[in-house]
Amino acid sequence: MLLHEAVGRALVAHGVDTMFGLVGDGNLFVVDSYVRHAGGRYVGATHEANAVHMAHGYAVLSDRIGVATVTHGPGVTNTLTALVEARKAAVPLVLVCGDTDSLDRDGPQVIGQRDLVLPTGAGVEQVRSAQTALEDLSTALRRARTERRPVVLNLPAELVHAEVDFVDQRVELPAEARLALDDGQLDIAVGMLASAQRPLILAGRGARGAATSLSALAARIGAPVATTLGAKDLFRDDEANLGIFGTLASPAGLDAITKADCVFAFGASLNRYTTVKGSLLADKTVIHCDLDVGRLGRLAEIDAAVVGDAGDVAETVVAWLNEAEIPSSSFRATIFAEGSRDREESLLAMPVAGGGRVAEGGRVDVRTALRAIDAAVERDRTFVTDAGRYLAVAWPEVHVDHPDHFLFTVSFGAIGTGVGSAIGAALARPDHPALLVCGDGGLMLGGLAELSTVSRLGLDLVVVVCNDSAYGAEYVQLAGADLSPGLTEFSWPSFEALAGAMGFEAITVNDAEDLGTAVERIRARTGPMLVDIKLDPAAMPDVAH
Known part of the structure; x- marks a missing residue:
């Protein structure tokens, strides 16, 4: 057959049942x-970058290798930001790229694709011949899985129509x-726990399959539980x-x-966002558990390291504590008894605005809006975000049944990743x-053009636009320096009209009454829907650093 x-x-044959892409020569x-x-x-x-974002979202939510395809030259250059995002997120992904004829030196789309791709951190496999x-x-797919990163497969144009024998x-x-x-x-870890007066259990994405075991350990030692962003909502139904x-x-x-004196972290990288540049672990005993010994203590100072599966370690620690008859601490009971605080409102709620003022013109604030959306969309949803300063509210306020249903797309800090990633995840x-x-x-x-793809596929996707008519992270910097933020502000066309033209149900939310209508329409939707929430840029939360 032809190649x-x-x-x-x-x-x-390799099990690739879905491939995302944009076709060219x-x-x-x-x-x-x-x-x-x-x-x-x-x-x-509609754009090569979004094809890779789609494969990214599909890979994470399906726990399979994502596969995308683009043409040569500009088709490849358009994917570079998406490749960096996938590399930083350690997503197994193969990008099948056309490559120009090896003998063509000065064609308009000739460019050194390998030299372009390697700085992104992605791997490259060059198709050596029609016979190989x-x-x-197969090598590209294997490398993507074992190396946990994107691998680009370059297929030169002169080989595409060569005759070959198919070999599995x-x-x-x-x-x-x-x-x-x-x-x-x-033994070292158990000894540290036995000495702790105020222990805390922290779960990262690497421990997302061990919720039951970690909750049991926390209950046994009298510890509250918390998660990194990557494991958000793992303990959603845990009383502590x-x-x-x-x-x-x-x-x-x-x-x-802050009051804890010992943190037992499972499957968490302990990066600067989790530890607030190390400050949240200062003056604490830190026990770090991970399957990958290379991750232990790599980003934070620790006092003890345990290599192993989070669930296995937690269950073994409980057994040892019981055997030694080590009593539980009272920290958990003390924390949740102080002031008879309402757990949902007090322990899990972020401030309404991080240093901003109250929204003007009758507009809803971003927390009120996102809480209403969170209640309106079915609980078994898949949750995806783009990048922006609304994330300081969206991540804590919008929930999922399990962290496996949450897609993080901000490993590179780029905006514009959301719609493509959401399509793949959906x-x-x-x-x-x-x-x-x-x-x-x-x-x-x-993402705007890709709304047409959502409609074409008939996806049940609710797109919520936190619309402050500005590039928010830059707005707050200029405003904070007593400079005019006008460079960051825009008068966009109507997203409601644009989304409607692409087959979406759509609504604009200007005030509390509109928000109530939007909630009703979300619950009654019959297809993809866009909710454009008009927000005051001066009343938005600051970006978390």
């Missing part, structure tokens, strides 16, 4: 063969082995939940964190609604 037919067939025949001959599902994007192409594809090159990767726990490490630990902590939650969980919270700038930069 493009073999590549299409090989993708399906360099990849057109591969995509056609993938769909027409191999039966794969192809989702066309299927092996090269699938490689079955072994399951991850469970490490035997080190009694010496555990403090919410997010770090720059997004509520004032009451931060008070409890396709990975097709029987569940998806909720995207984005800013006006991010929507205009990278």
